[in-house]
Amino acid sequence: MKIDWKRDLRRLLLVVVASAIIAVNLKMFVRPAEMYPGGANGLSMLMQTIFSTYLGLQVPFTVFNVIFNSIPAYIGLRFLGRKFTILSIITIILSSVLTDLLPDMGLTQDPLLNCVFGGILYAFGSSLCLRADATTGGTDFIAMYMAQKHDRDAFGTIFIFNAIMLAVAGYLFGWDKAMYSIIYQFTVTQALHVFYKNYQKHTLFIITEKPADVYECIRISTHHGATLFRGIGLYEQKERNMVYSVVSSSEMRRVLSEVRHVDEHAFINIIKTDVFAGRFHHRPTD
Numbered sequence: 001m002k003i004d005w006k007r008d009l010r011r012l013l014l015v016v017v018a019s020a021i022i023a024v025n026l027k028m029f030v031r032p033a034e035m036y037p038g039g040a041n042g043l044s045m046l047m048q049t050i051f052s053t054y055l056g057l058q059v060p061f062t063v064f065n066v067i068f069n070s071i072p073a074y075i076g077l078r079f080l081g082r083k084f085t086i087l088s089i090i091t092i093i094l095s096s097v098l099t100d101l102l103p104d105m106g107l108t109q110d111p112l113l114n115c116v117f118g119g120i121l122y123a124f125g126s127s128l129c130l131r132a133d134a135t136t137g138g139t140d141f142i143a144m145y146m147a148q149k150h151d152r153d154a155f156g157t158i159f160i161f162n163a164i165m166l167a168v169a170g171y172l173f174g175w176d177k178a179m180y181s182i183i184y185q186f187t188v189t190q191a192l193h194v195f196y197k198n199y200q201k202h203t204l205f206i207i208t209e210k211p212a213d214v215y216e217c218i219r220i221s222t223h224h225g226a227t228l229f230r231g232i233g234l235y236e237q238k239e240r241n242m243v244y245s246v247v248s249s250s251e252m253r254r255v256l257s258e259v260r261h262v263d264e265h266a267f268i269n270i271i272k273t274d275v276f277a278g279r280f281h282h283r284p285t286d
Contacts, residue, residue: 015088015090024102032104035115038165039158039161040068047059061099073137083133115187119184169181202247203271210266221255221258224246230242
């Protein structure tokens with residue numbers, strides 16, 4: 001495991017800040033509204049409530065969260081990279097301990113406001129974690145494992161897990177809390193798309209006189225492939241070359257800059273890609 005002190009310290013700082021934000025979110029918005037986030041955090045909070053209500057036991061959040069993250073963390077260490085997993089484990093433990101230590105600090109009793117602003121704050125903390133090449137744990141490990149090792153989307157599996165958890169929470173503690181939890185999770189998903197764009201993809205159609213040079217820009221900077229189409233430009237009735245490729249949003253600006261450098265006259269059409277099927281190069285976790 002090679003250490004890059006400058007980059008790794010920056011990543012560590014990001015996960016520490018992200019952990020604090022996640023803990024504050026849980027105590028400021030989630031707990032006061034008695035909501036249940038998705039994944040291991042939500043399951044840990046549900047188990048805390050079950051033990052407290054039915055068994056009279058006050059079990060720390062950290063205990064449940066570490067237990068529920070143990071198998072996903074092993075998958076991370078085994079298949080996804082040591083630095084990535086260690087930083088994720090730091091996030092899990094630190095956010096859990098802070099959640100237990102911080103006092104309740106609810107700002108409002110309005111459940112809808114807690115859903116919206118809590119979801120936005122959690123998404124921001126999660127985006128910092130992702131920028132550090134780490135995760136908040138739980139189902140994120142499973143999703144990344146399925147994407148990187150099997151080129152499959154784990155959304156369906158995670159959706160079923162969260163649906164079962166919320167069904168149990170609704171049955172035991174009230175359907176209004178389960179439904180507000182759905183609004184909270186939806187807000188997290190939408191806000192995360194705003195804060196973190198690396199998983200979003202764009203399709204590039206590049207009309208150029210230098211297709212080989214343009215492809216080299218794409219290949220070297222992103223490791224993605226490309227397809228060359230030859231056609232006729234109807235306005236001038238001349239042969240034209242069009243390079244087609246799909247890149248992530250985080251790579252797009254760099255690709256555009258390098259393409260402009262090799263062919264300043266290139267005509268580039270960028271289309272947001274909502275659905276994508278097939279193999280796509282993901283930068284491996286370390």
